[in-house]
Each structure stands twice: as structure tokens, then as C-alpha cells.
Amino acid sequence: MEEQRNIKTLILGVGNLLLSDEGVGVRVIERLQAEYDLPEQVQVLDGGTLGLDLLYYLEGIENLLIIDAIEMDAEPGELLRMEGEEVPSFLSMKMSPHQIGIPDMLFAAKLRDLYPPNVVLWGVQPADLDVSMDLSPLIQAKVDVLVGKTLAELDTWGHQAHPKS
Amino acid sequence: MHALCSVRAVEDALEIEIPNNARILRNLIEAIQYVQDHVIHFYHLHALDWVDVVSALDADPAATSKLAQSTSDWGKSSASYFKGVKEKLGSYVSSGQLGPFANAYWGHSAYKLPPEANLMAVAHYLEALDWQRVVIRAHALLGSKNPHLQTYLVGGMAAPIDPNSQWAINADTIAQLKGMFATAKEFVEKVYLPDVLAVAPFYLEWAGIGGGLGNFLSYGDYPDASGEFFLPQGYILGKDLSTVHTVDHQDIVEHVDHSWYESDNGNGKGLHPWKGETKPKYTGPKPPYEFLNTDEKYTWMKAPRLSDQAMEVGPLARMLVAYASGHEDVQATVNTVLGALGVGPEVLFSTLGRTAARCVETVIMAQKLDEWTNELAASMGSGDLDIHEWSGWEPENWPAEAFGWGYTEAPRGALGHWIHIKDQKIHNYQCVVPSTWNSSPRDASGAPGAYESALIGTPIADPEMPLEVLRTIHSFDPCMACGVHLLDAKGRQINQVIMKPTSSYIGPLQTLRSRGG
Numbered sequence: 298m299e300e301q302r303n304i305k306t307l308i309l310g311v312g313n314l315l316l317s318d319e320g321v322g323v324r325v326i327e328r329l330q331a332e333y334d335l336p337e338q339v340q341v342l343d344g345g346t347l348g349l350d351l352l353y354y355l356e357g358i359e360n361l362l363i364i365d366a367i368e369m370d371a372e373p374g375e376l377l378r379m380e381g382e383e384v385p386s387f388l389s390m391k392m393s394p395h396q397i398g399i400p401d402m403l404f405a406a407k408l409r410d411l412y413p414p415n416v417v418l419w420g421v422q423p424a425d426l427d428v429s430m431d432l433s434p435l436i437q438a439k440v441d442v443l444v445g446k447t448l449a450e451l452d453t454w455g456h457q458a459h460p461k462s
Numbered sequence: 463m464h465a466l467c468s469v470r471a472v473e474d475a476l477e478i479e480i481p482n483n484a485r486i487l488r489n490l491i492e493a494i495q496y497v498q499d500h501v502i503h504f505y506h507l508h509a510l511d512w513v514d515v516v517s518a519l520d521a522d523p524a525a526t527s528k529l530a531q532s533t534s535d536w537g538k539s540s541a542s543y544f545k546g547v548k549e550k551l552g553s554y555v556s557s558g559q560l561g562p563f564a565n566a567y568w569g570h571s572a573y574k575l576p577p578e579a580n581l582m583a584v585a586h587y588l589e590a591l592d593w594q595r596v597v598i599r600a601h602a603l604l605g606s607k608n609p610h611l612q613t614y615l616v617g618g619m620a621a622p623i624d625p626n627s628q629w630a631i632n633a634d635t636i637a638q639l640k641g642m643f644a645t646a647k648e649f650v651e652k653v654y655l656p657d658v659l660a661v662a663p664f665y666l667e668w669a670g671i672g673g674g675l676g677n678f679l680s681y682g683d684y685p686d687a688s689g690e691f692f693l694p695q696g697y698i699l700g701k702d703l704s705t706v707h708t709v710d711h712q713d714i715v716e717h718v719d720h721s722w723y724e725s726d727n728g729n730g731k732g733l734h735p736w737k738g739e740t741k742p743k744y745t746g747p748k749p750p751y752e753f754l755n756t757d758e759k760y761t762w763m764k765a766p767r768l769s770d771q772a773m774e775v776g777p778l779a780r781m782l783v784a785y786a787s788g789h790e791d792v793q794a795t796v797n798t799v800l801g802a803l804g805v806g807p808e809v810l811f812s813t814l815g816r817t818a819a820r821c822v823e824t825v826i827m828a829q830k831l832d833e834w835t836n837e838l839a840a841s842m843g844s845g846d847l848d849i850h851e852w853s854g855w856e857p858e859n860w861p862a863e864a865f866g867w868g869y870t871e872a873p874r875g876a877l878g879h880w881i882h883i884k885d886q887k888i889h890n891y892q893c894v895v896p897s898t899w900n901s902s903p904r905d906a907s908g909a910p911g912a913y914e915s916a917l918i919g920t921p922i923a924d925p926e927m928p929l930e931v932l933r934t935i936h937s938f939d940p941c942m943a944c945g946v947h948l949l950d951a952k953g954r955q956i957n958q959v960i961m962k963p964t965s966s967y968i969g970p971l972q973t974l975r976s977r978g979g
Contacts, residue, residue: 353595
């Protein structure tokens with residue numbers, strides 16, 4: 298029953314599906330899982346609103362891509378890419394719950410020598426954070442864009458994803 | 463925990479009895495969650511209220527080793543080990559990358575531990591990070607998916623058991639579980655409990671602070687094969703351990719008189735959750751605000767009451783109900799801890815008591831893990847592979863109308879889901895979660911809930927750094943990011959604490975949280 302840990306790259310979508318655009322990271326994960334065949338070395342994970350519980354998934358990986366809604370005082374729908382050491386310090390300035398959990402996870406990873414060599418964050422400025430299971434139309438349209446960005450990052454890391462037939 | 467509670471609500475409504483194996487699996491998944499959650503709560507949320515991380519840099523590694531070896535025979539206790547931890551901590555502090563350590567009140571006069579105890583605790587904080595990564599794998603083994611377990615079904619469980627199948631929970635799984643549970647138990651007994659016993663004597667004044675309501679509620683949980691709960695159901699009023707009252711969920715109502723909700727029928731008296739209404743209407747000041755008037759509506763929390771009484775829920779409530787019910791394991795472990803500290807049971811009604819009770823419960827539940835794994839193995843070995851009862855599955859067989867109450871004792875306390883099914887659809891669904899009991903606002907009569915009661919009389923050394931408030935609030939294991947407002951005698955706000963709990967202890971709307979509110 299237990300999965301074998303032979304994972305090189307983790308795609309981690311985080312957010313709260315119940316708060317509309319807050320869940321965009323998880324929606325990207327769902328799209329990837331539904332529409333693409335990914336190499337075995339790539340794990341695609343719905344991190345929800347978890348934090349430290351996700352530390353286990355960082356064990357032994359080289360590449361971490363985090364996808365998240367980000368409050369950055371920008372126009373709704375604006376995208377942001379960040380990498381390396383900028384990611385935890387940027388995320389720690391954010392206020393929503395998983396955004397406290399993810400920096401804690403990254404800090405704990407540093408403390409335990411689990412911090413991946415390559416860390417990339419793709420974020421999008423939300424348009425709507427009301428209680429709803431649906432993304433706003435504007436952010437819904439960004440899911441495809443973020444899926445494309447994810448595939449491009451995977452390509453950089455040497456992984457080929459293929460659309461499911 | 464919400465997954466378990468929701469399937470129990472439907473099973474109650476449709477009168478479905480789950481198979482024995484499903485009962486054991488549910489107990490195991492819940493018990494390992496208790497052990498993991500409580501350890502993480504202690505080390506990664508609560509310990510930093512008592513442990514001064516920066517002071518640990520002044521510790522002598524050799525003296526720390528001596529201290530550690532005097533409290534436990536845990537292996538990681540050499541002077542060179544603590545020297546390495548101190549150096550690593552020093553490198554983080556000097557780099558400015560403090561992460562979750564950055565928002566604390568280091569150097570506060572309310573920190574009492576010597577540097578060596580602080581260093582020992584920091585070492586165990588780090589070890590607990592490694593430990594929880596191992597232990598949480600039990601959920602992947604039993605839950606078929608982690609995070610967000612997928613195995614709960616109305617009528618039982620979805621992940622199959624079969625000793626001879628590689629695609630099921632099998633004999634290998636049992637062996638792996640037993641190894642993980644031994645790891646879990648060893649850490650609890652050799653690190654967590656000794657740490658609590660080592661830290662508590664420096665903070666014994668906290669055995670007289672933060673007691674609060676004195677009313678304690680447990681729904682009971684961990685049914686055995688005959689339906690008896692390992693942790694019993696009942697409630698205690700006014701710190702009176704001589705009487706355990708019987709819980710009737712029909713006596714529970716939720717008030718919204720001080721909450722940002724509208725109500726058609728519940729103003730002034732509250733509503734039972736089957737008739738519950740959830741109609742948010744914010745009437746507070748426009749944020750950011752300086753002041754909330756508690757005579758009016760002032761929170762998103764509703765105010766649950768049992769027979770008109772506010773209740774504290776959580777490990778302390780469970781341990782007190784069990785202790786007062788004559789539960790042998792609980793009485794023995796509680797008495798051992800009280801004896802080690804040289805104090806009587808009256809100290810349990812406090813902030814320190816809440817923190818100690820969580821540890822006592824962890825010790826007891828860690829002991830049950832192996833026993834219940836053996837129970838599962840024996841059941842599988844006898845050829846019983848049944849994990850699901852299908853009789854209630856088809857909606858066409860349901861009654862036109864049905865009411866259900868599902869309940870669990872989540873790690874942080876009594877969790878209830880109420881469902882009203884009408885014409886094969888959910889007609890009404892209400893959750894009353896543990897942090898709603900504990901963080902309850904005032905009810906229609908103006909009576910406060912557990913947090914508010916517990917904070918009355920708390921001494922604050924420095925209102926700008928109200929560490930003492932955090933100690934009491936954190937001792938409840940709060941589920942959300944809370945804003946705590948301190949008022950002075952003239953009603954002026956003197957400070958605001960925005961707490962940032964670590965890890966996953968928070969959710970913007972606690973009823974929406976994934977782990978049991």
C-alpha cells in the first residue's frame with residue numbers, strides 16, 4: 298500500500314477550495330492530474346491548507362514548485378514567479394493560514410536539511426476571496442496559464458509531460 | 463476528523479451499523495492522529511510559550527547532557543549532540559532566518575527555564591519534526607491517500623484489508639504499522655512526557671492560572687466491539703469530579719446573540735443544530751478597527767451551550783471525565799504525573815493542567831496503538847475481511863426524512879455534525895466544532911465561554927508583550943488564527959495580539975478546517 302519514494306520533483310498546489318480564488322493552486326493540481334501523464338519522478342500534490350504535515354513530501358526531492366494565490370497588491374490575475382531564497386521570506390509576509398503553514402514547512406525543511414536545491418513559486422493575484430467553491434471567471438482563465446507555466450518548469454527540470462489521450 | 467464525523471452523522475440518520483474492521487480502522491487512524499497532533503502542538507506551537515529559544519544559546523552542552531540523562535534514557539543526549547544543536551541554532555539566529563522563531567517574545571521575564579532546559583527543548587523541537595514525518599506515514603498506509611484521507615465511507619471504509627493481497631492493508635502493512643507505532647510510543651514516553659515533567663516545576667504558578675469555566679464536556683470516542691467507548695462520554699460541572707452527568711445532544715443549542723449572524727428563530731434562546739441557521743451578517747466596525755464592543759455582536763463564533771452551560775472541550779475535558787468515571791488507565795497516568803510533580807488533582811483546573819492533560823492523553827493513546835493493531839491483525843487472521851456495510855447505500859431505500867448526529871472526540875475536543883435528510887437530500891447540516899465551544903462568545907444571558915473565562919485574572923508582566931495570554935489560549939490548542947484584544951479597566955484597548963500558530967493549526971473559518979476544528 299505504501300508509495301515508493303522515488304520522487305525528484307514535487308508540484309505542490311496550496312490553498313483553500315472553499316474561499317474561491319484562494320484555491321487556485323489546488324485547481325491547477327486537479328487540472329494536471331486530470332489531463333496529463335506525468336513521469337514517475339514527478340509528484341503532483343494537493344497541499345490544501347496543510348503546513349508542517351507536508352514536510353514528509355520534501356524528503357529527497359531536488360525540485361519544488363509551489364502554486365498559490367498571492368496577495369501582492371497587484372491587478373487581479375497578475376502572475377508572479379519567484380525562486381530560491383526569495384520564496385520563504387516572501388511567503389512569510391502573507392497572512393492567510395496556509396501561507397503561514399508553507400513558510401513554516403520551508404523553514405522546518407531548512408532546519409532538518411530537507412530544503413530542496415531548486416524552489417520555484419508561481420503565484421496569481423486573486424480577484425475574489427468570498428466563500429465559494431468556484432473560481433472567479435478571471436482566475437479560472439488563469440488556470441490554463443499556470444498549467445502551461447508548470448509544464449515549462451517541468452521541462453526545465455528535464456521532465457516531459459504528455460496530454461492524456 | 464470531519465470526514466469521520468460526517469459519515470457517522472449519516473450512519474446515525476440511516477441506522478447503519480459498520481463492520482468490526484471498519485470500527486478498528488477508524489480507531490487506529492484517529493488514535494495516531496491524536497498522538498501526532500498532540501506532539502506537534504506541544505513542541506511546535508505551545509513549547510515556545512515556555513521555552514526561550516535565544517536563551518538556549520547560553521547553554522552548556524555538557525550540563526544539558528547531564529540534565530537530559532537525568533530525565534530519560536532517550537538515546538540522543540550526549541554533550542556532542544547538544545553542542546551540534548546549539549551550533550546549528552546559533553547559525554540560524556545569526557543569519558536572521560528565524561522563521562517561526564521570529565515572532566516571539568524572547569527574553570521576556572516570564573520565561574523561567576535555565577538555558578540548559580531551553581536547549582534540551584529546542585533539540586526535541588527539531589527531533590519532533592523528524593518524528594512526525596515518520597509517524598504520519600501511518601495515515602498513508604491506512605487511509606489510502608495522504609494528505610486528505612479518502613477511505614471514509616458511509617457504512618465503513620474504502621481501503622480494503624486482506625492479509626494476502628499486495629493491494630490491500632495486509633500483513634506487511636501490519637508489520638510497518640507496528641514499527642511506526644513503537645517509534646511513536648517511544649518518543650512520547652522518553653521525550654514528550656519527561657519534557658513536560660522537566661518544564662512544569664519551573665512554572666507551577668500556572669497550576670493556579672487559566673482554569674476558567676470548570677465545566678468539561680466529552681462526547682466519548684473509540685468504541686470497542688460492544689460499543690463501549692475507551693474514552694467515556696459525560697460532562698462535569700463546576701470542577702465537581704464526584705458527579706459525571708449524562709450527555710443528551712438534544713440539550714445542545716447554539717446562540718448567535720453576540721455573533722455576526724441573523725436568526726429567524728434563535729434570538730435570545732439559541733437553536734438545536736438540527737434546526738440551526740447559519741446566515742452570516744457582519745455588523746461590526748469596518749476593519750481595521752481598534753475596538754470591539756462585547757455588549758453587541760463581536761465574533762464569527764456562535765455560542766454553543768449544553769443545558770444552558772458553557773463547556774470546555776479537549777484533552778483536559780476528556781481526561782477529567784475519564785478520571786471522574788473511574789477509568790483505570792487515565793487515573794493511573796494522571797496520578798503518576800501529579801505524584802511526580804508533588805501536586806494534587808486540583809491543579810488540573812488550570813493552564814498547566816490543560817497542557818499536562820494533553821500529554822497524559824498522548825501517553826495513554828500511544829499505548830493503545832499496538833493493541834488495536836493486534837486487534838486488526840487478529841480480525842484479518844480469522845478471515846473477516848469485511849470493511850463496509852452496503853445496506854444503506856442506495857438513496858431509494860432511505861426514509862423520506864431522517865435526522866442524524868455524528869460525533870467524535872477530535873484531538874482538540876468534542877466535534878459534532880448534525881444532519882437533516884429530506885427527500886434523499888441534505889435539508890440542513892450544522893457542525894459544532896471544538897474551538898467553537900472553547901472560543902465561544904457570550905450567550906443570550908451574557909455568560910462567557912471557555913477562553914474568556916480562562917483569561918480572567920491572568921497576570922500580565924508587560925502589556926506590550928502579553929506572553930501570558932498566549933500561554934492560556936495556546937493551552938486549548940486553538941484551531942484558528944485568533945485576534946485577542948486586551949482591555950484595561952477603563953475599557954481602552956491596550957494591546958492587540960495577532961497569534962500566528964505554526965503548522966496547520968489554523969483555518970480562516972474554523973468550521974471549514976480539514977482536521978477537526
